Amino acid sequence: MSGLRKSLGGAVGTFLALSTILGSGMMILPGTSYQELGRSAWLPWAVAAVSVVPLLYCYAWLGRRHPSAAGVAHYSEVAFGRSAGRSAGLLAVLALVAGIPATAVTGGRYAARFSGLPSLTWLFPVAVLVVATVIGCLGTSVSGKVQVGLVLGLFALVTCIALVALGAHGVRAPSTALPPAGKLGGVLTAVYVAFTGWETVAFTFEEHKRPDAIPRIFAASYVIVVALYGLVLLGLFSAVDPGDKALGEAPLLRLAERSLGDLGRPVTLALVVAAIAANVCASVLALSRLVYGMARDGYLPGPLARIRDRDGNPVTSVLAAGAVLTLIALLGSTGVMSFRLLFVLSGGIYFVLYGLGAASYAKLAGPGAPVAVAVLCAATVIAVTVLAGPSMWACWALLAAVWAVTAVLARRPAPAEPERETADR
Template sequence: MGGTVGTFVALSTILGSGMMILPGMSYHQLDRSAWVPWAVAAISVIPLLYCYSWLGRRYPSASGVAHYSEVALGGITGRTSGMLATFALTAGIPATAITGGRYVAEFSGIGSLEWVFPVVVLAGATGIALAGANVSGTLQVGLILGLFAMVACTAVIALKVHGIEPPSTDLPSVGSVGAVLTAVFVAFTGWETVAFTFEEHKRSDLIPRIFAASYVIVVVLYALLLLGLFAAVDSNDAGLNSAPLLILAERSLGELARPATLLLVIASITANVFASVLALSRLVFGLSRSGYLPAPLSKVRERDLNPVTSVIVVGSTLAVIVVLASSGLFRFEWLFVLSGGIYFVLYGVGAAAFARLARGNIARLVTLMCVVTVLLVTMLAGPSLWLSWVLFAVVWLGVAALGRRTSKTDDTRVYV
């Protein structure tokens, strides 16, 4: 992939279901002070993105954070990071697809689309991933361009029709900001997932530019959405917690609102699922190549070196999870909670790897900023994020214990 396609793949991974819910939810809770948690999240993520772009440029690997942490912190941390990254994506991708299915079912009035749509999207994502990264990236360019155009036009029309309502200068309480910040931060995750595709970039030196360009576009898009909501929608509207984009479109586009919102949802979900399935298949391939997963998953197709076995296994597994979640066997919201917390933990692990590998005054400053960010967000987030750190510790201890047991077994065999 070149720089342009790489940027759009990054945008596809970052922009997902969070964009459709979080701006409205934060506005409903904090009124026009909702910009505060968004600004905090946007600023605090900068040093973490610097870490990942630095690592990606110097260590482009399909294993992403698993490889970085193994190089910097040892095999146990690397294996733990890889396992949790796989788990986070395996939970997050079906949750995103199901969110799209619920939107489509509600808009069309056809209840079966709640599970048919996510299965079809996953099947399409698997097929595109089998075709190769270039095909997937080219398709995502078109989807994201259409998505950005629709969101930007909707927000701009809302501002033109209703006038600009400036953000409030009244700062909300720390407790209320913290509760919203936990959710809003999810909208700024995804770059750690992009790292799993770095091995397929033509030039690793372009990775920092890809991160910078995608970051600016994401911030602009979220800002337009918030300003559009401030201008066109009352913060007490209960629909802000369920379908804020539909409300914004209705106030801006009139009769075109429902079809426009439906297209936006389909484009957003499809692009995100396509990019995430590609990333997860590369992660599984990388972990298999490192010996952490069964060896057959590292097989590649000779003509283009595409890890087709891992793509098929990933697509099939995700489809099964979607069917189980859609059947009501468990609440699909749990998938979001699990994946969101683990994503943030992996940001912290990446920052720790950067701190160990990078040198110089800038590296020390970035490391300090990362420490402050991770500690602050963790404290504000509360039990849901604390449990993710506990999960990381438990898995780390389990991997360490398994490694010691395997080592003792190997020593005994040598002795015998």
């Protein structure tokens, strides 16, 4: 048997998407935005939710018509050539290699804070990455079932906490007061991170039984994500004061304590473990597929494209990805590597990949309505780039540098083979 097995159905694919999208952003961003803007905090979330729709449409369109384990690397290659494909793929690998350990380390910090065991700061991220690697080695079907269980548990906990808070403290309507533009822009840039992840889901598209269901998977996961963040924000508006210092560190803990009393701490710990574990498991699977796809296309060493005959699982790429991620998580959790740098690098590159996906869509979809969608995507990407400042500019500069190097290397002539000696010599 050759190639990845098409084993993902629509329901499991939706849960896999949710696992990839819901991660460390849910642990912090609702609290920090509320702390900054009070009950006007819904505004940046609404702007981000609406403006990201055209970008998701582009990726849904590309995934349906060009399902590939290489995701944006494949789309970019089809649209703009091998140099673009290699550049996009390498940046995608870098984003995931930075972002997945950062998410795991965030879980470790929460676990250490809630349990009072400082060793969990590094032990939790290492453990969750090892478990995610083992699950990835068992195959997509097993990983998908794990995602379903974890995400269902996450939904139950978040919904319970938010509804109890609303019932106990009453609903406080969001404010329509507009905050200062500079303050709103800064929060908006951070909030956009909560709506990244769909480009990562694209690395699993090759394993979908029905690529035509991909747009529905995107739509369903989008609606659920928006509803979940809306519930969390309404719960915070109702039960927590915007001046509470805990909002910047553990907003869900504070919300759970105000809703459930003494049960708040253990419930929050369970919520954090479910969210982080689901995100890491799904992301490790996605990264292994990207590595496999790039190796198959000749962008990474060939042995990484090996698959297990009995189930079509690229175990070599899973193990390689897991080993690298575990090492980086260990370095990040112990302070050897900058934890903040991992998040900044990952978040910035995600939006570069959004831009590349939108550009690929514009090139492949042709004239007409796709042009309008591409213009909306360009407006979103440019706005985020301007608001984010130097950190985002550096990510675009990194793309330009990688693309230039790969283009130069592609033009270099292959070394001439030495002339063979003839029998007459």
